[in-house]
Amino acid sequence: MGKAIFQALNDFLSRTHDMGAFVVDFSDNSFDVMSEGVFSAILDGSINPLEQLAESSRIHEADRVVLGAFCRDLLGSNKIPIHEDHFSVSFRGLVSDIPADTDYKWITLTAVIDRDESLMAKCVIGHLKMMNNAEILNKIIIDSFTNDKHPQVFNNQAKRIIDDESRNAAIIQFDIENFKLINVRYGEEKGTEILNYIKNGLDTICTDKQVYTRLSADVFMIAMSYDKPEEIERLISRIEDRLGIFGDISYKLVFGVNIITDRSIPMRKMGDRAAMARQSIKGNALKNVCYYSDNQENKLVTKKFIEDRMDYALEHGEFVMYLQPKYSISTAGVVGAEALVRWIHPEKGMLPPVEFISVFEKNGFIIKLDEYIWEQACKAIRGWIDSGVQPVPISVNISRVHLTDEKFIDVLDRLIEKYDIPKNMIETEITETVENAGDSEVIKRLKERGYMLLMDDFGSGYSSLNMLKSTPFDVIKIDRDFFSEFMLSDRGKKIISHTISMSKDIGLDMVAEGVETKEQAEFLKNCGCDVAQGYYYSKPVPINDFERLVYDDWIATD
Ligand code: C2E
Ligand code: CA
Ligand code: CA
Numbered sequence: 112m113g114k115a116i117f118q119a120l121n122d123f124l125s126r127t128h129d130m131g132a133f134v135v136d137f138s139d140n141s142f143d144v145m146s147e148g149v150f151s152a153i154l155d156g157s158i159n160p161l162e163q164l165a166e167s168s169r170i171h172e173a174d175r176v177v178l179g180a181f182c183r184d185l186l187g188s189n190k191i192p193i194h195e196d197h198f199s200v201s202f203r204g205l206v207s208d209i210p211a212d213t214d215y216k217w218i219t220l221t222a223v224i225d226r227d228e229s230l231m232a233k234c235v236i237g238h239l240k241m242m243n244n245a246e247i248l249n250k251i252i253i254d255s256f257t258n259d260k261h262p263q264v265f266n267n268q269a270k271r272i273i274d275d276e277s278r279n280a281a282i283i284q285f286d287i288e289n290f291k292l293i294n295v296r297y298g299e300e301k302g303t304e305i306l307n308y309i310k311n312g313l314d315t316i317c318t319d320k321q322v323y324t325r326l327s328a329d330v331f332m333i334a335m336s337y338d339k340p341e342e343i344e345r346l347i348s349r350i351e352d353r354l355g356i357f358g359d360i361s362y363k364l365v366f367g368v369n370i371i372t373d374r375s376i377p378m379r380k381m382g383d384r385a386a387m388a389r390q391s392i393k394g395n396a397l398k399n400v401c402y403y404s405d406n407q408e409n410k411l412v413t414k415k416f417i418e419d420r421m422d423y424a425l426e427h428g429e430f431v432m433y434l435q436p437k438y439s440i441s442t443a444g445v446v447g448a449e450a451l452v453r454w455i456h457p458e459k460g461m462l463p464p465v466e467f468i469s470v471f472e473k474n475g476f477i478i479k480l481d482e483y484i485w486e487q488a489c490k491a492i493r494g495w496i497d498s499g500v501q502p503v504p505i506s507v508n509i510s511r512v513h514l515t516d517e518k519f520i521d522v523l524d525r526l527i528e529k530y531d532i533p534k535n536m537i538e539t540e541i542t543e544t545v546e547n548a549g550d551s552e553v554i555k556r557l558k559e560r561g562y563m564l565l566m567d568d569f570g571s572g573y574s575s576l577n578m579l580k581s582t583p584f585d586v587i588k589i590d591r592d593f594f595s596e597f598m599l600s601d602r603g604k605k606i607i608s609h610t611i612s613m614s615k616d617i618g619l620d621m622v623a624e625g626v627e628t629k630e631q632a633e634f635l636k637n638c639g640c641d642v643a644q645g646y647y648y649s650k651p652v653p654i655n656d657f658e659r660l661v662y663d664d665w666i667a668t669d
Contacts, residue, residue, distance in 0.1 A: 131239040135161065137189040137232060161186060161237075171203035171215050173307040178202045178220075180314055185222055188232035201242065217242040265324035266378055269334030272320060273374055273381075278336040280371040281343055284385040285350070288363040288393070290329040291599065297360060299600050305357045312354045321346065327571075328596065332382055343368060347400060365389055369403040383469075417470045421480075424454065430480060431455050432487035434505065435651035436660060437622060437644045440636040445661040447504045449540065449644060450488045451651045452480065468510075477510045482522055484508075488537060489530040491654055496532065503661070506538035506565055514541070517553045520560055538563040543582065551582040558583050565622070570594070570610070579619075587614055591625020591645070598631055608638040615639060 134143045142161065164170070165179030181200040199222070203215035222237040273280045287293065287305070294302040306329060313323045313331065321335040337343060347366055355364050367389025369381055388403035424430060434448040454462040471477035488505040495502035513519040527534055539562050541554060558564050566584040570593030579587070589607070597603030614621055623635050626645030635643055649660060 133161070133237050135186065135235040135237070137234060167204075169205040173304045173311070174202035175311075177311050177314065181220070185235055185237070188224060188235060190231070206241065217247050219246075265322060265332075265334075268322040269378060272322065272334050272336045273371055273378075275336055276374070278320075278338060279340075280334070280336045280374070282369045282371065282381045282385045283333040283335065283343070283347070283366060284326070284330060284382065284389050285333075285364050285366040286330045286389065288365050288399075290362075293360070293362060294600065299602060301360070303602075305360070305362075308357050309354045313350070316346070316349055316353065326382075327593075330386075332385065351399075363399055365392060366400045367391075367403065368400065414470050417467050418474060420456075421467075421471070421476050424456070425479060425483060429455055429457075430483060431653065432484050432491070433651035433653055434491070434657040435644055436649050436657065437642050438648045440632050440641050440643050445503055446642060447506065447538070448657065449651070450484050450505050450507045452484050453651075472510055472512050475512065477512050478519075481508065481510055481513065482519075482526075485523060485537070486526055489526045489532055492532045492536045493530040502532075502536055504536045504538050504563075506540050506563075508540045508567070511542065514553050517556050520557055520562075523562065524560070534561045535563065538565055538586075540565045540567040540588065542567040554582050558585075568593075570597075579617075584619060586620040586622060588622045588624050588644075589640075594623055594625050594631075595627070598634070604634065607634075611635075611638045611640045 131144070135141070136143070161182045164182055165175045170178060178200060199219055201217055201219050204218050205213065206216050206218070219240050219242055220237060221240070222235050224232045225234045225236070227233055269282075287309075290302065293305065306325075309331065310325060313333075317323050317333065317335075320337075321333055323331055323333045326332050333346070335343070335346065347368075350366075351364055355361060367385040367387065369385040369388060371381060384403040388401040392398045392401045431453050433451050433453050435451060436445045437447040437449065438444065439446045452464055452468075454464075454467060456462055468477065471480055485507050488507050492502045492505065509519070523537065523539075527537065539557060541564065543551075543554075543566060554564065563586065564582075564584045565586040565588055566579065566582075567588050568590040569579075569587040571590035589610070594607065597607050611621055620642070621640040622642045622644060623631075623640055624644050626632055626635065626643040626647050628647055631645075632643055632647060635641075652660065
């Protein structure tokens, strides 16, 4: 063994409290335990510890598959070139020597590889360490955002699969029907075990032409290439057969499939279509697999209707800005508002943004519509200043379509100038996704030019701690689905509360979206998040109603 690697081992052991370290030397295939630590307890004295580690009855059942795969990879690392130096895996094990002890501890196995020029492993040094409370909490938080398999990694792999024009490609999404019921009936811990079981199972079922990620608690997504359509059906039935039952608990898996016909549309959209197909059969007892078709997207309002009408609608004032107040939980006063567009159609009535925004994002009309709404927001603030009341800031949504070009900042600047209002009265809401992560330069520019940045939909799908690190947001808005889902369990609440304190630590403010009950508001207040937006306080309302809502406040502050 080289000198450098001994040095590394020494560093290793001096940094952490020792729970066992080992060396696998591939020159003679020897396995040496450098310090026994937990090895003796976990392994019951077996001779080939790494091979048997995952099978040990002292390892938590739910973690065995992952740990097994990890160990196999390590032991095979002299056969395939490896590009990383450090690997680690976390799992739960029983570490006490008292046989009756059933208290699992979180353990991290870290390995460092010493390689030859062709990147094959010469030797592996591994080390086991018990995780401390902070690390465990971190892991829970990070897992909840990065979904075990980092979405960026998935995105790159999926893109490679989809770009390979020699084969067909599809995106599959699936989830567990009524997963919440499982939590209620069998307890949250069982629920988590089932999710881990599915995730680990996918590891073994999926081939290298089938990559997967976990989008949220119980939603999984697979990108695959194939030659014959039967391959999709085969994959789905394997997943159903092998992962649709856990011990004696069986549940229904619901699949949405999007066959890729246009390889140029963004990944996110491809995933959305699979999601649409999946959601379209929720609660349908007869069907658990649905293929996406165009009419799902345009179910309620046809794309053609929208595109034929949009210019006319904009010119004739059919698009209206609604304001949803943001409240301070402690004072119950309005501290701001979000501008949300509504399409008031003379015959069809009020159309919500979900029905038209995605069409506009595709055909570019969103640029015009957003600018129109920004102008309405500036106008409202001017109006408040003119009538002598203390204005509250309005946050406007900046569609990701704007973010490829910083010209839109000039538009905002001109509006601020035209209505002669303080810049801090207009705040900007941006949803960061894997796709526009590269646009963070433009977002930074927006900040440099004096605009307040709100990160929209934090905790949903792709937005992650990582992006928070790379872009200078001022405020994060906790996504309403994330919030409502996590509020259902104690563990989820803990994650929310730590997310809030973490954000405060790094100097960010918080707004919680989708607050629907008094209990939720109280909880947020106790966690240190004082600003809430949601139906508990008010739905988005036309500007006149908004003014009436805050009128009392205005009297009070005058
Ligand atoms: P968003 O930016 O996340 O906006 C918040 C959404 O949550 C709004 O839906 C709002 O009505 C809804 N909401 C607020 N409180 C509650 C609650 O307590 N419970 C529930 N269930 N929902 C609540 P809305 O207005 O339908 O807007 C949907 C999305 O459309 C927005 O999500 C935003 O992404 C987009 N959007 C809306 N207006 C505009 C716009 O002018 N420009 C752009 N680019 N996008 C817009
Ligand atoms: Ca928003
Ligand atoms: Ca949002």
